[in-house]
Amino acid sequence: MDAILLQILNGLDKGSAYALIALGLTLIFGTLGVVNFAHGALFMIGSFCAVTLSKILTLSYEVVDETQKDFLGNPLKVKTPYVESWFGPEAGGAIIDWAVPLAILFAIPIMISIGFIMERGLIKHFYKRPHADQILVTFGLAIVLQEVIKYFYGANPIPTPAPDVFRGSFDFGVLLGFDPNAIIYPYWRLVYFGFAAVIIGAVFAFLQFTTFGMVVRAGMADRETVGLLGINIDKRFTIMFGIAAAVAGLAGVMYAPINSPNYHMGMDFLVLSFVVVVVGGMGSLPGAVLAGFMLGILESFASMNEVKSIIPGIDQIIIYLVAIIILLTRPRGLMGRKGVMED
Amino acid sequence: MSKTTLTRRGVLKTGAVAGAGVALPTIFTASSAAAYTNEPTGSTVTLGFNVPQTGPYADEGADELRAYELAVEHLNGGGDGGMMNTFSSKALKGNGIMGKKVDFVTGDTQTKSDAARASAKSMIEKDGAVMITGGSSSGVAIAVQGLCQEAGVIFMAGLTHSNDTTGKDKKANGFRHFFNGYMSGAALAPVLQKMYGSDRVAYHLTADYTWGWTQEESIAAATEALGWQTVNKVRTPLAATDFSSYIAPVLNSGADVLVLNHYGGNMVNSLTNAVQFGLREKQVNGKNFEIVVPLYSRLMARGAGENVKGIFGSTNWHWSLTDEGSQAFVKSFGTKYGFPPSQAAHTVYCQTLLYADAAERAGTFNPCGIVEALEGFEFDGLGNGKTLYRAEDHQCFKDVLVVKGKDNPTSEFDLLEVVEVTPVGQVTYAPDHPMFAGGSLGSCNPGA
Numbered sequence: 001m002d003a004i005l006l007q008i009l010n011g012l013d014k015g016s017a018y019a020l021i022a023l024g025l026t027l028i029f030g031t032l033g034v035v036n037f038a039h040g041a042l043f044m045i046g047s048f049c050a051v052t053l054s055k056i057l058t059l060s061y062e063v064v065d066e067t068q069k070d071f072l073g074n075p076l077k078v079k080t081p082y083v084e085s086w087f088g089p090e091a092g093g094a095i096i097d098w099a100v101p102l103a104i105l106f107a108i109p110i111m112i113s114i115g116f117i118m119e120r121g122l123i124k125h126f127y128k129r130p131h132a133d134q135i136l137v138t139f140g141l142a143i144v145l146q147e148v149i150k151y152f153y154g155a156n157p158i159p160t161p162a163p164d165v166f167r168g169s170f171d172f173g174v175l176l177g178f179d180p181n182a183i184i185y186p187y188w189r190l191v192y193f194g195f196a197a198v199i200i201g202a203v204f205a206f207l208q209f210t211t212f213g214m215v216v217r218a219g220m221a222d223r224e225t226v227g228l229l230g231i232n233i234d235k236r237f238t239i240m241f242g243i244a245a246a247v248a249g250l251a252g253v254m255y256a257p258i259n260s261p262n263y264h265m266g267m268d269f270l271v272l273s274f275v276v277v278v279v280g281g282m283g284s285l286p287g288a289v290l291a292g293f294m295l296g297i298l299e300s301f302a303s304m305n306e307v308k309s310i311i312p313g314i315d316q317i318i319i320y321l322v323a324i325i326i327l328l329t330r331p332r333g334l335m336g337r338k339g340v341m342e343d
Numbered sequence: 344m345s346k347t348t349l350t351r352r353g354v355l356k357t358g359a360v361a362g363a364g365v366a367l368p369t370i371f372t373a374s375s376a377a378a379y380t381n382e383p384t385g386s387t388v389t390l391g392f393n394v395p396q397t398g399p400y401a402d403e404g405a406d407e408l409r410a411y412e413l414a415v416e417h418l419n420g421g422g423d424g425g426m427m428n429t430f431s432s433k434a435l436k437g438n439g440i441m442g443k444k445v446d447f448v449t450g451d452t453q454t455k456s457d458a459a460r461a462s463a464k465s466m467i468e469k470d471g472a473v474m475i476t477g478g479s480s481s482g483v484a485i486a487v488q489g490l491c492q493e494a495g496v497i498f499m500a501g502l503t504h505s506n507d508t509t510g511k512d513k514k515a516n517g518f519r520h521f522f523n524g525y526m527s528g529a530a531l532a533p534v535l536q537k538m539y540g541s542d543r544v545a546y547h548l549t550a551d552y553t554w555g556w557t558q559e560e561s562i563a564a565a566t567e568a569l570g571w572q573t574v575n576k577v578r579t580p581l582a583a584t585d586f587s588s589y590i591a592p593v594l595n596s597g598a599d600v601l602v603l604n605h606y607g608g609n610m611v612n613s614l615t616n617a618v619q620f621g622l623r624e625k626q627v628n629g630k631n632f633e634i635v636v637p638l639y640s641r642l643m644a645r646g647a648g649e650n651v652k653g654i655f656g657s658t659n660w661h662w663s664l665t666d667e668g669s670q671a672f673v674k675s676f677g678t679k680y681g682f683p684p685s686q687a688a689h690t691v692y693c694q695t696l697l698y699a700d701a702a703e704r705a706g707t708f709n710p711c712g713i714v715e716a717l718e719g720f721e722f723d724g725l726g727n728g729k730t731l732y733r734a735e736d737h738q739c740f741k742d743v744l745v746v747k748g749k750d751n752p753t754s755e756f757d758l759l760e761v762v763e764v765t766p767v768g769q770v771t772y773a774p775d776h777p778m779f780a781g782g783s784l785g786s787c788n789p790g791a
Binding site for chain 2: 007155156161168169181260268300316
C-alpha cells in the first residue's frame with residue numbers, strides 16, 4: 001500500500017511537467033492550428049533561464065589570496081559574488097539561494113518575447129502549410145535552439161538547487177499512519193505540483209473568465225466568424241503563443257532543481273508530451289491536463305519492480321501502450337473534439 | 344567469316360598483356376604496394392581522433408580533443424613536452440613519430456555506435472588515418488574496436504570502463520589504458536567495508552547496457568565477497584531522466600546502501616533524485632543509509648553539485664596526484680587551457696604517447712609491429728605508477744584511485760579527493776577470469 005501511494009506521488013510531479021508542456025502545446029494547436037515541435041525546447045530554455053539568473057546572481061569579483069594556491073601552484077583567486085558584497089553575506093547569500101523562484105519573474109518576459117519572435121518570425125509563415133511542414137520546421141527550430149544552448153552552456157548538466165528551505169523530504173508515512181520513512185516525498189516536488197496546479201488553474205481562469213479569453217475561445221471554435229466581427233483574432237492568437245511559451249518556460253524554471261538542466265531535456269519531454277496531447281484529445285485543454293497526470297502516474301507504476309517482474313521493459317513502453325489502447329477505443333482521445341485534425 | 348587459330352605463343356602473349364593490364368591500376372598505387380593499411384609514404388603520419396563532439400558526452404569529448412592536440416604538439420616538439428619528459432621510455436624525440444610530423448583528423452562519435460563506426464571508417468578510408476583513438480562510451484569503443492580490427496588499423500581506446508572491451512569483445516588491434524569495472528570493484532570494496540562495515544545490504548540501480556551490466560556484476564561480486572548482501576538489481580533505461588520512480592522502491596527494500604551504476608547524465612540525475620528523496624538522511628537497519636557511485640568523473644560530478652559530497656567512487660586518474668608525470672601533465676594542460684585536465688583527457692593523452700612510442704620502438708607503423716611493441720610493455724611516468732600493457736588481453740594494469748566527493752571544495756575543479764591509491768596487485772585478475780570469459784584476441788590484422 002505504501003509503495004502504491006509513493007508511486008502515485010511520484011506520478012504527480014512527473015504528470016505536472018507533462019501536463020504543463022501539453023497544455024502549452026494544446027493552446028498553440030487549438031488557437032493557431034500549428035503542431036509545435038519546438039515546444040520542448042521552450043521548456044528547456046525556461047530551465048536555462050533559472051541557470052542564467054543563478055549565474056548572474058553569482059557574478060563575482062576576484063581577490064588574490066596569497067595563502068592559498070590554485071591547481072598550478074599560483075596564488076588562488078578567491079571569488080566573491082557582487083550580490084554578497086552589495087547586500088552583505090547573509091542577505092546576498094539568501095538572494096542567491098532563492099535564484100530558482102526569482103527566475104520565475106526573470107523568465108516570464110523572456111519566454112513571452114521568445115514566443116512572439118518565434119510566432120511572428122517563423123511560424124506564421126507556415127499557418128497555411130500542411131502539418132508535416134509545420135512539424136519539420138518546428139523540429140528543426142528545436143534542434144537549432146538546443147545547439148545554441150549547448151554552445152553557450154556546454155553539454156553537461158548544470159546543478160541548479162532549490163532554496164535551502166525546500167531541501168529534504170516530507171514524511172507522508174507518519175501522516176497516514178505508516179512507519180516513519182515509509183512514504184517520504186521531496187519538498188520541492190510538492191512545490192512543483194502545487195505550482196503546476198496554480199498555473200493550470202490560472203490559464204483556465206484566464207480563458208474562462210476574461211473577455212480576452214472569451215474571444216480566444218470563440219476564435220478556437222470558429223476563427224472565420226470572429227474575424228468577420230471585426231476582431232483581430234490573429235493578434236490575440238499571437239499573444240496566446242507567447243502565453244503558451246511562458247507556461248512551458250515556467251514549467252522548465254521550476255523543474256531545474258528536480259533534474260539538473262541540460263541542453264537535451266526538452267527533447268526528452270517533447271515526444272511524451274505529444275503522446276499526452278494525443279491521448280488527451282487534440283485541442284482539448286482539460287484532456288491535456290488529465291492525460292498528463294494519468295500517464296505520469298502510470299509511468300511511475302510501470303517502474304515498480306513488482307510490475308517489471310511480470311512484464312519486463314514495461315516501464316519503457318507503458319505510455320505508448322496506453323496511447324494505443326485509448327486511441328483504439330476512443331479515436332479522438334479522452335476529451336477530443338469532433339472535427340479537429342480530421343479534415 | 345574468319346577462322347581463329349589458338350597457338351601456345353599467342354595464349355601466353357595475350358595472358359601477359361591481360362595480366363599486366365589488370366595489375367596496372369594497383370601496381371602504381373601506394374595502397375597495393377603497402378604492407379599494411381594506410382602506410383605513411385610522405386613526411387607526415389595521420390592519426391584519427393574519434394570523440395563525441397555532439398551529444399550528451401560532448402564536454403568529455405572536448406576535453407579529450409584538447410588532450411589529443413596537446414599530445415600532438417608535444418610529439419612534434421612543441422610546448423613543454425608534458426609527460427614525454429617523465430615517460431620511462433625515451434624513444435620519442437619530439438620530432439614526430441619516426442621523423443614524420445604528426446597530423447590528425449577528428450571525427451564525431453555522437454556517443455552512438457553507428458555514427459562512431461561511420462566516422463572512424465571515413466578517417467581510415469578517406470583521410471588515411473593509421474590509428475584510431477577516442478570515445479567516451481563502452482558501446483562505442485567495442486563497435487569501433489571491431490571496425491579497426493577488420494580494417495587493419497590500431498585502436499587505442501579512450502574512456503571505456505566495461506569489462507567486455509578487453510574481455511569477451513577484445514581484439515588484437517585494440518588496446519585499453521583506462522581501468523575497468525572489475526578493477527573498480529576490487530579497489531572500492533575494501534574501502535567500503537572499512538567505512539561502512541561488512542554487514543550491509545546493497546540495492547543496485549544499473550544503466551541497461553554493456554558497461555552497466557559488467558560494472559554491476561563486478562561491484563556486486565566484490566562487495567558480496569566481503570560479506571555484503573545484494574537485495575536487488577534494477578536495470579534502468581539509458582534514456583531515463585527522472586529516476587524517482589526507481590528510487591522510491593529502495594526506501595522500503597531493506598537496503599542500507601544504494602549503488603548507482605550510472606554514468607554521465609544518468610549519474611547526475613539518479614544521484615540528485617536519491618539525495619532529494621532524503622536517502623542520505625535515512626537510517627536503515629540501525630545504520631546510516633549510504634550511496635556509492637563506483638565510476639566517478641570530475642566533469643560529471645560537477646553536474647551533480649553538492650550531492651556528491653562524501654560519496655565514494657573510483658577513478659582512473661585525478662589532477663591532484665603529486666607524482667612527477669601527473670604534475671607535468673597538469674602544468675602543461677592547465678597552462679594551455681586554464682583548467683586542470685579530466686581523467687578522459689589523461690587517458691587519451693597517454694594512449695597517444697603510448698602509440699607513438701610503440702611505433703618508434705617497433706620502427707614501423709605496421710599494426711602487427713605496434714601490437715608486438717605494446718604487448719607486455721612495462722612503463723612508468725604517465726601518472727599511474729608502474730603500468731603493464733598485458734599481452735593476453737591488451738588491458739593496462741596499474742594503480743586505481745578510490746575517491747570521495749570533497750566536503751569543502753576550494754574551487755569548481757576541486758570536487759573529488761583521493762582517499763586511497765589501490766596498488767595494482769589488488770586489482771589484477773587472471774586473463775581467464777570468468778567476468779572476462781568468451782571471445783578471443785585473435786591475431787593482429789595489418790589490413791591492406
